[in-house]
Amino acid sequence: MYVDDLLLTWIEGQIEECKKQLATKFDMKDLGLMHYYLGLEVWQGPNEVYLGQGKHVIEILKKFDMMDCEPMTTPMITNLKRLRSSESSPMDPSRYRQLIG
Amino acid sequence: MGQHKDHLEKVRDPRNILGMLQLIKADPSTFEEAVEHREWKDAMNEEYQCIIKNGILEIVPRPQDKSVVNSKWIYKIKHEVDGSIDKYKERFVARGFSQLEGIEYEETFAPTTRYTTIRSLVSLAASMGWNIHQMHLKTAFLNGTIDEEVYIEQPLGFEVQDRKAYVCRLKKAFYGLKQAPRAWYARMDAYLQE
Numbered sequence: 001m002y003v004d005d006l007l008l009t010w011i012e013g014q015i016e017e018c019k020k021q022l023a024t025k026f027d028m029k030d031l032g033l034m035h036y037y038l039g040l041e042v043w044q045g046p047n048e049v050y051l052g053q054g055k056h057v058i059e060i061l062k063k064f065d066m067m068d069c070e071p072m073t074t075p076m077i078t079n080l081k082r083l084r085s086s087e088s089s090p091m092d093p094s095r096y097r098q099l100i101g
Numbered sequence: 102m103g104q105h106k107d108h109l110e111k112v113r114d115p116r117n118i119l120g121m122l123q124l125i126k127a128d129p130s131t132f133e134e135a136v137e138h139r140e141w142k143d144a145m146n147e148e149y150q151c152i153i154k155n156g157i158l159e160i161v162p163r164p165q166d167k168s169v170v171n172s173k174w175i176y177k178i179k180h181e182v183d184g185s186i187d188k189y190k191e192r193f194v195a196r197g198f199s200q201l202e203g204i205e206y207e208e209t210f211a212p213t214t215r216y217t218t219i220r221s222l223v224s225l226a227a228s229m230g231w232n233i234h235q236m237h238l239k240t241a242f243l244n245g246t247i248d249e250e251v252y253i254e255q256p257l258g259f260e261v262q263d264r265k266a267y268v269c270r271l272k273k274a275f276y277g278l279k280q281a282p283r284a285w286y287a288r289m290d291a292y293l294q295e
Contacts, residue, residue, distance in 0.1 A: 001214065001289065002213055002214040003213070003241060003282065003285075004237060004238040004239075004241035004285075005235070005236075005237055005238075006235070006236045006237070006238065007219070007222060007233055007234070007235055007236075008233070008234045008235075008236065009222060009225065009226040009229075009231045009232065009233040009234070010231060011231060012231075012232065015232070015234050019234070019236065022236065025292060026238055026241075026244060027238065027239040027240060028236050028237065028238055028239065029236065029237040029238075029239060030234075030236055031234075031235040031236055031237055032234065032235065033232055033233065033234060033235070034232075034233040034234060034235040035235070037219065037235060038214065038216075038219065040216070040219060042223070042233070044232055044233065047230065048227075049223060049226070049227045051220075051223065
């Protein structure tokens with residue numbers, strides 16, 4: 001549960017029973033199968049569950065003006081050369097920490 | 102659909118900049134501004150009726166030995182994706198920052214979810230072959246009960262006739278109260294445990 005968003009999981013028939021009981025006690029809105037929860041995208045199929053954070057990624061890219069960046073399989077420079085401190089000015093440390101999470 | 106497209110074209114037409122300015126109405130910041138408009142007046146009426154109907158507060162004489170928390174109407178227009186108005190959303194809130202610690206509230210912390218918890222729930226469901234369902238609780242905070250005696254000013258524009266000097270005694274946790282999130286959590290926790 002996150003403040004007023006609630007997740008339930010159990011055997012199918014029991015879930016419906018659970019929902020009914022909750023609805024008698026509180027004013028509730030049934031959102032059906034979990035699909036989007038706290039920025040987490042969920043796709044549930046028979047015998048499979050997929051998780052994604054696409055919307056969250058887009059929001060971060062927008063925030064840091066990186067919408068035009070290239071997707072990479074390895075998010076790291078493979079032939080790293082040491083930069084001299086004089087070559088570039090240091091980034092704002094708090095902004096950097098926001099960016100890397 | 103066609104209507105939607107027409108609407109978007111109209112909005113994007115630079116010649117229609119005046120129309121755009123009218124489309125994006127600013128949210129009123131005071132009661133005096135909002136009361137001039139039919140839409141806001143209706144919204145406030147509805148909210149007030151709902152508060153009274155649910156017994157969230159009680160109109161009582163102003164207590165001599167207790168402080169009374171300020172209250173305020175806040176307004177926010179909810180827009181659709183295309184910029185058209187979805188609804189006029191207002192809320193009557195307590196200005197909890199003027200509450201006194203130890204008298205009008207005690208503890209204010211409330212637990213929240215961590216991503217690891219959600220992920221383990223998802224993996225549990227996946228391994229058991231269960232589906233995960235999602236529900237939303239409407240006006241969750243109004244479900245919490247409070248132990249303290251808290252008074253707030255009557256909503257502006259809705260003062261009871263002949264009782265203008267009276268105040269509201271809160272019977273339930275209320276928007277803006279310091280203890281609202283905690284009171285709600287305690288209530289839900291007690292229910293789920295039982």
